[in-house]
Amino acid sequence: xxxxxxxxxxxxxxxxxxxxxxxxxxxxxxxxxxxxxxxxxxxxxxxxxxxxxxxxxxxxxxxxxxxxxxxxxxxxxxxxxxxxxxxxxxxxxxxxxxxxxxxxxxxxxxxxxxxxxxxxxxxxxxxxxxxxxxxxxxxxxxxxxxxxxxxxxxxxxxxxxxxxxxxxxxxxxxxxxxxxxxxxxxxxxxxxxxxxxxxxxxxxxxxxxxxxxxxxxxxxxxxxxxxxxxxxxxxxxxxxx
Amino acid sequence: xxxxxxxxxxxxxxxxxxxxxxxxxxxxxxxxxxxxxxxxxxxxxxxxxxxxxxxxxxxxxxxxxxxxxxxxxxxxxxxxxxxxxxxxxxxxxxxxxxxxxxxxxxxxxxxxxxxxxxxxxxxxxxxxxxxxxxxxxxxxxxxxxxxxxxxxxxxxxxxxxxxxxxxxxxxxxxxxxxxxxxxxxxxxxxxxxxxxxxxxxxxxxxxxxxxxxxxxxxxxxxxxxxxxxxxxxxxxxxxxxxxxxxxxxxxxxxxxxxxxxxxxxxxxxxxxxxxxxxxxxxxxxxxxxxxxxxxxxxxxxxxxxxxxxxxxxxxxxxxxxxxxxxxxxxxxxxxxxxxxxxxxxxxxxxxxxxxx
Numbered sequence: 143x144x145x146x147x148x149x150x151x152x153x154x155x156x157x158x159x160x161x162x163x164x165x166x167x168x169x170x171x172x173x174x175x176x177x178x179x180x181x182x183x184x185x186x187x188x189x190x191x192x193x194x195x196x197x198x199x200x201x202x203x204x205x206x207x208x209x210x211x212x213x214x215x216x217x218x219x220x221x222x223x224x225x226x227x228x229x230x231x232x233x234x235x236x237x238x239x240x241x242x243x244x245x246x247x248x249x250x251x252x253x254x255x256x257x258x259x260x261x262x263x264x265x266x267x268x269x270x271x272x273x274x275x276x277x278x279x280x281x282x283x284x285x286x287x288x289x290x291x292x293x294x295x296x297x298x299x300x301x302x303x304x305x306x307x308x309x310x311x312x313x314x315x316x317x318x319x320x321x322x323x324x325x326x327x328x329x330x331x332x333x334x335x336x337x338x339x340x341x342x343x344x345x346x347x348x349x350x351x352x353x354x355x356x357x358x359x360x361x362x363x364x365x366x367x368x369x370x371x372x373x374x375x376x377x378x379x380x381x382x383x
Numbered sequence: 384x385x386x387x388x389x390x391x392x393x394x395x396x397x398x399x400x401x402x403x404x405x406x407x408x409x410x411x412x413x414x415x416x417x418x419x420x421x422x423x424x425x426x427x428x429x430x431x432x433x434x435x436x437x438x439x440x441x442x443x444x445x446x447x448x449x450x451x452x453x454x455x456x457x458x459x460x461x462x463x464x465x466x467x468x469x470x471x472x473x474x475x476x477x478x479x480x481x482x483x484x485x486x487x488x489x490x491x492x493x494x495x496x497x498x499x500x501x502x503x504x505x506x507x508x509x510x511x512x513x514x515x516x517x518x519x520x521x522x523x524x525x526x527x528x529x530x531x532x533x534x535x536x537x538x539x540x541x542x543x544x545x546x547x548x549x550x551x552x553x554x555x556x557x558x559x560x561x562x563x564x565x566x567x568x569x570x571x572x573x574x575x576x577x578x579x580x581x582x583x584x585x586x587x588x589x590x591x592x593x594x595x596x597x598x599x600x601x602x603x604x605x606x607x608x609x610x611x612x613x614x615x616x617x618x619x620x621x622x623x624x625x626x627x628x629x630x631x632x633x634x635x636x637x638x639x640x641x642x643x644x645x646x647x648x649x650x651x652x653x654x655x656x657x658x659x660x661x662x663x664x665x666x667x668x669x670x671x672x673x674x675x676x677x678x679x680x681x682x683x684x685x686x687x688x689x690x691x692x693x694x695x696x697x698x699x700x701x702x703x704x705x706x707x708x709x710x711x712x713x714x715x716x717x718x719x720x721x722x723x724x725x726x727x728x729x730x731x732x733x734x735x736x737x738x739x
Contacts, residue, residue: 284514284561285510285513285514286513286516287513289512289513289515289516289517289518289519290516290518291516292513292514292515292516292558293516293554293557
């Protein structure tokens with residue numbers, strides 16, 4: 143029986159490799175791929191990347207998201223809003239007479255805001271007017287890029303972001319876009335003048351009605367009524383004037 | 384089919400020359416069809432009228448013009464457009480009468496209003512147009528539409544929809560009150576001799592202006608050959624006509640301008656002027672009569688008919704009418720008529736047309 147001696151003791155692997163490769167290459171392969179081979183402790187974890195498995199996971203995640211999203215309340219679309227008719231004035235309500243008291247309220251409100259500036263006008267009055275609310279104002283379209291709008295006169299029923307809704311004397315609600323249009327607003331203002339004593343008449347105070355007239359440039363005014371209150375208006379160069 | 388392009392904005396004025404034969408002019412049936420008459424009637428507001436005749440027939444001319452009708456007069460009045468469109472003035476003069484009115488200003492720069500045959504034409508800038516609210520067409524330079532174009536608004540005041548209460552008329556009156564409220568100076572000419580009584584124009588205290596003719600007599604000038612050259616085939620070739628007509632037109636214009644170059648006694652240094660009266664010219668004596676004012680084309684036509692009937696057919700005469708200038712460049716349209724001597728009905732007509 144041949145007993146392998148210590149000197150010749152090579153592993154079986156080395157022996158086999160020496161048979162196939164040259165000695166240098168054989169030692170290299172032996173060190174890298176046999177002796178220094180990493181041994182996993184748990185060879186099957188993480189689980190192998192399986193396309194089907196990945197697809198299943200993705201579908202599950204998407205379903206979960208959709209469920210949570212459908213639970214959130216969504217805003218109405220434009221068609222749905224129109225169908226609801228929340229902002230439409232009903233036929234019986236489209237009467238000029240109905241809005242006249244509102245107009246008087248508005249006149250009182252404007253006189254109150256402006257105070258003494260009703261008589262003097264100027265920068266301060268302009269700033270106050272720009273941030274004022276215009277629901278119930280009596281406006282007349284004075285200049286417009288679209289010539290058919292000129293002459294429309296009435297009380298503002300809705301002050302939207304881009305247009306005014308105006309009810310005219312003939313009980314029609316007209317939508318007038320603000321772009322390229324100039325509106326004129328008149329506020330009647332009592333003017334008190336003193337008359338000197340004349341023979342038999344006693345000294346009296348005459349009250350005359352005078353008007354404060356101002357023009358609104360629709361181009362610069364395209365903001366919602368609520369947003370205008372906090373806005374600082376700056377003079378912009380107008381391309382159309 | 385032929386399709387004509389829209390004209391570019393500025394084109395220089397063009398002169399159209401017509402050489403033809405008129406039919407017999409019957410005083411009872413004034414002609415209105417055919418070339419010299421349509422050209423005269425096609426002008427809108429005539430400013431200057433000139434007549435050049437040989438001195439010998441001046442007496443006949445004087446008799447004709449002074450006998451037929453009064454010296455043409457026109458009025459200058461200050462009123463606003465609102466006054467024209469409402470009240471007695473509107474119902475008497477515009478709905479029933481035949482008037483010509485034109486407002487002060489130049490068409491490319493100011494807001495000008497012109498009224499003829501019941502058609503009101505307004506030449507407006509952008510602001511006035513947007514404030515008026517009337518529908519119109521853009522006018523002038525085509526490109527760069529966004530920057531301040533000008534607009535023309537045309538309204539037919541004679542139509543049945545122009546009465547109070549109708550929407551079109553109300554919008555017009557609204558525009559005249561709000562956009563064109565300021566009174567303007569107008570020139571007014573009544574086409575018919577009938578004046579309604581009481582005169583609605585009297586309220587506005589018009590200043591009446593008569594355009595009496597300015598007469599220059601006994602001009603010793605060199606008169607060129609005024610008979611168009613005829614070649615053997617009895618039809619003038621285009622080149623000959625061009626030469627002849629441009630020379631004669633130049634001479635006629637110099638006479639109208641009272642230029643000393645056409646005088647017999649003129650000796651100007653060729654360094655200063657190269658003009659020579661065309662060859663074959665004979666000395667003669669001329670008389671020039673000019674009217675300057677605001678005339679209607681019907682008056683000019685009638686005057687010419689009277690002259691043709693009155694003057695003996697062997698004398699020559701030249702009659703020219705010039706309109707008010709339109710547009711920025713100040714071009715105007717003009718019609719010059721020449722009847723050559725010893726011709727029966729032959730005439731030469733120069734029409735200068737500006738692009739507007």
